Amino acid sequence: MAHYQNASFLIQSQHIKFDKKYPPGTAVPDAGIYRCTGCGHEIVIANGQALPMQNQHQHAFEFGTVCWELIVCPVD
DSSP states (O other): OOOOSOGGGOOOOOOGGGTOEEOTTOBOSSOEEEEETTTOOEEEEOTTOBOOOTTTSOOOGGGOSOOEEEEEOOOO
16 A cells, blocks of 8 residues: 655545556556555556566466556646
């Protein structure tokens, strides 16, 4: 889970971009912290970079399919 020290630096958002799920290897449209919906592993990805391929991020079978969601993004 992402941590922060000062809540005044963050703004809660209901933007649709936080609802999207991305499979491994997808080039992401937004820079930010992405979280694996299965195991909770978090990574930082720049705008346009690809998420890890299936063989680069693996977790136990019981966590299901590897899928990523945006949890924190910078504001332009």
